[in-house]
Structures are given as C-alpha cells and as structure tokens.
Amino acid sequence: MHDIESIPLAQLTTLRTGAAPERMREASTTAELVDVLRDTWSGREPWFVLGGGSNLFVGDEPFEGTVIRVRTEGIEELPSPHAGRVRLRAQAGHGWDAFVAYAVEHGYAGLEAMSGIPGTVGAAPVQNIGAYGQEIQETLVEVELIDEATGEISTVPASELGLGFRTSVLKHHYGGEPLRRAVILSVTVDLLVAGERIVRGEQLRRALALHDDAPVPLGWVRERILATRASKGMLLDDADPDTHGVGSFFQNAIVPESVARALPPECPRWPVAPDLDAVTVIPLASYDGLVPQTKTEAPDVKVSAAWLIEQAGIRKGFKLPRSRASVSTKHALALTNRGGATAGEVAELARFIQSRVHAEFGLVLQPEPVLVGVEL
Template sequence: MHEITPIPLSALTTIATGGAPERMLDATTAEGLVSALRETWSRGDEWFVLGGGSNLFVGDEQFEGTVIRVLTRGIDELPSPHEGRIRLRAQAGHGWDELVAYAVEHGYAGLEAMSGIPGTVGAAPVQNIGAYGQEIQETLVEVELIDAATGEISTVPASELGLGFRTSVLKHHYGSEPERRAVILSITVDLLVARERIVRGEQLRRALTLGDDAPVPLSWVRERILATRASKGMLWDQVDPDTHGVGSFFQNAIVTETVARALPPECPRWPVSPDLDTVTVIPLASYGGLIPAPAREAADVKVSAAWLIEQAGIRKGFKLPRSRASVSTKHALALTNRGGATAAEVAELARFIQSRVHSEFGLVLQPEPVLVGVEL
C-alpha cells in the first residue's frame, strides 16, 4: 500500500459527486490491501473501500476519514470437484466485466448474462449483482475476506453470506449498518465448461428474443446483453451523460402477492422463486404411512421500479427546475449527472421520485447504491 494525495471522489465515481477525502491509500496487492485495512483500523479512522466507484453515491462535503482504493488484479483457474466444470478465483480489484469476458472467451458458462455490469469483483457478492434473471449467487462458491472487527482473514462459503435480492450480510443498506463489516479480498466461482448453452430463464430469453430451446454461443449472449445495456445507457461512455450515474438508482420492489394484486395488471412483475427443495422431516415414531401435502407459502413478487416511476408521471429525461441532475433519457430507473451536478441536486431528484411513487402506489423505492454522506 502507499498513501497518495487525496483525489476528489467526483473524479473516481461514475455519478461524479463527492469531494476529496481526508486521506487516501492505494492497494495494488492482496497483502497491501490487508496492510492498508489493518493500519486504518488501528488508527480508528472512519473508512470505506473504493473499487470502480459505479455503485457509490457520495455527498458534497469532505469525507473525514480514509478511503482505500482496491486496485488488486488477477484471475486463477482452479479445478472443480464437479465433472465438466471449472473454478475461477479473481482478486477483489479485478473489473467484473473483465472477469465475464475472460469466462466467455475461455468457454466457461454462468456469468454471461451479467456482461457489462460495472464495478469490481470484490463488490459483486456484497450487492449479489444480477441481470436478466442471472445472479452471482448461482455460481459463487466462496469469498476470502478480512473481518473489520478482528482483522482476521478467512474463507467464507457463499451459503454464509446471506445472499438475497441485491443484498448480503456485507451490504451497507441505507439507514443501517451491515450485519458483518468485512472486506472481500477475492472470490471463487464455479462455472460450466461449455462454449454454448440452452437459455432457460424467462427474463433472459425475453431480452435475447429467443423463440426455441436451441443452444446459443456464450459470445452471442454477451454481445446481445452488451448491446441491450448500451441502448439503455447502462454502459459507461465518457461522452454520453446518460451513463454518468450509478446504473439503476432504485431497486425493483419486492412485495407480497397481495400487494402485487393491488397494482395495475399492466405493471411488469416476476415471481421470486420459492425454495422447491425444502426437506420435510417426519419422526419415524409418528409416521403413519402418509406424507402431508406441503403448506403453500405466499410467494414474493418483484415489480418493475422503472414502470412505477414512469406511471407516477416521471418521464425519461425529467429534471427539476435549475437542476443539473436528471432521469436518463434512455431509462427511467437511472439518475444521471448532466455535468457539474452536486450530490444535493441528485438527492433532491431522488427524493422527489420516491415521493411521487409513494403517493401514487403506496410503495417506497429503496436506493440501490451505497450512500456516503448523503440522506434521502
């Protein structure tokens, strides 16, 4: 690690807000990252780690603490215990899309629908990133992390990360602390060795406009996903202000079936799959020869936040008077910095959208990025 002259966070985040922190460290190796974290924790500083800056919304005031830039890189191929599969271990600072590109190029399936998602590998499990029905939890085996409370390094299986819809025990949710404060050093995923695949998921099939079950090349899936994301302003482009944001600013809402039925029928929605592999244990002493029918639990439903926003009267390109922040002209779910917008301007727009959706549909949209020094 080495200490550098602090760089304004507006130059290091895709939404381009935030002043220079009090202190900044660069970590280019796993050992350097561990040293930087332990040294910062020993000082008692406020701190956060910075990867690609694509899921971070920072306030206008100086951050009174230390920012550690995670610049570690590298991908290792490891054997998988499962026939026909392979494992990839990637360092936390490696670009996520670079990992996806590597997998597709080498014929390893399981990440291709998440092409074009910005940010770094280390941030992916924290957010349980996903796109078009594919999530990292489907292939994630384990993470190596360092615990902020003890400074100890451990390898934690994916099953212990509390992975859910855009969440984990490591995520700093708006208004609360993470259940476990730790920093990921590397991740390991288990992928199918195959250069083409049959696409099963409904969302992905719709995005790819597939009509049959014929296998398609991974490279073709990646190309189509990248084109789709570009058309929505979800791929960073220096000259396109529609990409100068944090991607989807609000999460799609997860509601009960009862709440979903109260929404207009044209509101796009997708079932959140229940656990179909639940094991029923019946003590032998009480077994009478019949297995009771499983009790049906109400399934949650994911509804489109973009649809809710537009139907609340917020159109693509909308902005408040005299504001330099606006909704993307390509996607209603993206809030963008049109040039020189302050964090206060972006936050004002976000609060206005939340109030409109709540007034119209009774739902409070939750921000997706990590907020530092900002309140909604």
C-alpha cells in the same frame, strides 16, 4: 504506508459526486490490501473501500476518514469437483466485465448475461449483482475476506453470505450497518465448460429475442447483452451523460402477492421463487410420529420500479427546475449527472421520485447504491 494524495471522489465514481476525502490509501496486491486495512482499522477511524465506484453515491462534504482504493488484479483457474466445470478465482480489484470477458473467451458459461455491469469483482457478491435473470449467487462458491473486528482472513462459503435480491450480509443498507463488517479479497465461481448454451430464463430469452431452444454461442450472448445495455445508457461512456450514474438507482420492489394484485395488471412483475428445498426440523423429544403439514404460501413478487416511476408521471429525461441531475433519457430507473450536479441535486431528484411513486402506488422505492454522507 500506501498513502496517496486524496482525489475528489467525483473523479472516481460513476455518478461523479463527492469531495476529496480526509485521507486516501491504495493497495495493488492482496498483501498490501491486508496491511492497509489492518493499519486503518487500528486507528478506529471511519473508512470505506473503493473499487470501480459504480455503486456509490457520495455526499458533497469531504468524508472524514480514510478511503481505500482496491487495485488488486488477477484470475486463477482451479479444478472443479464437478465434471465438465471449472473454477475461477479473481482478485477483488479485478474489473467485473473483464472477468466476464475472460470467462466467455475461454468457453466458461454462467456469467455472460452479466456482461457490461461496471465495478469490480469484489463488489459483486456484496451487492449480489445480476442482470436478465442471472445472478452471481448461481455460480458463486466462496469468497476470501478479512473481518474488521479481528483482522483475520477466512474463506467463507456463499451459503454464509446471506445472499438475497441485491443484498448480502456485507452490504451497507440505507440507514443501517452491514451484518458483517468485512472486506472481500478474492471471489471464486464455478462455471460450466461450454462454448454455447441453451438459454432457459424468461428474462434473458426476452432480452435476446430467442424463440427456440437451439444452443447459442456465449460470445453472441455477450455481444447482444452489451448492445442492449448500451441502448439503455448502462455502459459507461464519457461522451454520454446518460451513463454518468450508478445504473439502476432504485431497486425493483419485492412485495407480497396480495400487494402485487392491487397494482394495475399491466405492471411488469416476476414471481420470486420460493425455497423448494426448505427443511423442517422437529426436535426428537417432541416428535409424536406425525410430520406437520407444510404450509403453502404465495411467493413474493418482484415488480418493475421503472414502470412505477413512469406511471407516476416521471418520464425519461425528467429533471427538476435549475437542477443538473436528471432521469436518464434512455431508462427511467437511472438517475444521471448531466454535468457538475451536486449530490444534493441528485438526492433532491431521488426524493421527489420516491414521493411520487409512494403517492401513486403506496410503495417506497429503496435506493440500490451505497450512500456515504447522503440522506434520502
């Protein structure tokens, strides 16, 4: 039932590590995907789904379970309840950048800054992907998913996904299980119908070198973002070893404002916006006519992991002796496979970087990709 010959995961992941799993299956339609998942779950064996393989770090030993390749594709346009907007529903296996390209070509704004991010649509909410200040949670409406525990399909609003900085309730965090074990079948976003836009975000304006508030075409934004990502080795290219990785291997650190103050002032940082719409609930039985004063707390701060790595003495292109894994020659945050590197070699380099940053700044960098059969 949709079983295929197992392929070494080194051939299917952008980091190019991983042996052939014990069993491999694939699905090209949503109905097939549901059938494959339910059948796999009935056997209660280890499993994981594989889309574009761009956010996956797989170990050298064969995975003792089933890998399910998600090959579903398709985009559907739906009416939006909001004037001047449109909704797009994409199947989980659809390529993310192809999805962004479709939106830009049709004049739908809201995804263009995330051009060039590898992977599939179904993986985007799991990771809450983002780039240059734009995140999928800004336009995400809902996902259709199937739960492992029940095998039931449901439509879940974005507000119930626990979306945070590169995380969600569906993500396998290093050292732990997801809060909800489920697989996304489709994703729906709500976009502005506009062939051009005024760029507001500081990070995106800086990336685009904008100096005024004149609206710019979506296609122009996409082209500039793709060029910027290519210059950093963040666009997949078989001929460029700098792209044989998972993009940013470590997450930018989110720290309290007091911790950020202790870092050198030249360390790039961005405030993490507080919840301005937070609601205080007072039980009616205990209400005495007074509303407690809202506590004002300093927002957390996001600091640049790439800067921390470089200032800890790890330069672009750095590698350990006799290792085939190295830091990208274009971006300090990317770990790359220079050709035939084992997962062990990549992990050794990652641990070395973590130890140097911790020794220098007291911060522990967390890996961004999902780790399967690997420990840091």
